[in-house]
Amino acid sequence: MVFRWTDDFAPRLLYGFQLDAEGQLTIPDILRRVKSNDVDPKELIVGGSISQFAGGNELKEKGAAVYEGVKAAAEEVKHRIKEALKLN
Numbered sequence: 001m002v003f004r005w006t007d008d009f010a011p012r013l014l015y016g017f018q019l020d021a022e023g024q025l026t027i028p029d030i031l032r033r034v035k036s037n038d039v040d041p042k043e044l045i046v047g048g049s050i051s052q053f054a055g056g057n058e059l060k061e062k063g064a065a066v067y068e069g070v071k072a073a074a075e076e077v078k079h080r081i082k083e084a085l086k087l088n
Contacts, residue, residue, distance in 0.1 A: 027055040047073025
């Protein structure tokens, strides 16, 4: 799962996932958008199985919040929403 918390008007995350020849989940379009500066990696929260693959590691190296679990990623999103909306 990949979340993006941003004030950008376009999420640029649609159709970002693919399966490679071995059936492994990959995120080539998301990585391309991060590398081209269309998506700020600090706005990304990654959770679940993608965190264990090369794409998840690459996003983490670039500053994305990467969690092994989906629930932990969702908690990070909730935290960012509360912080941004000053609900704390």
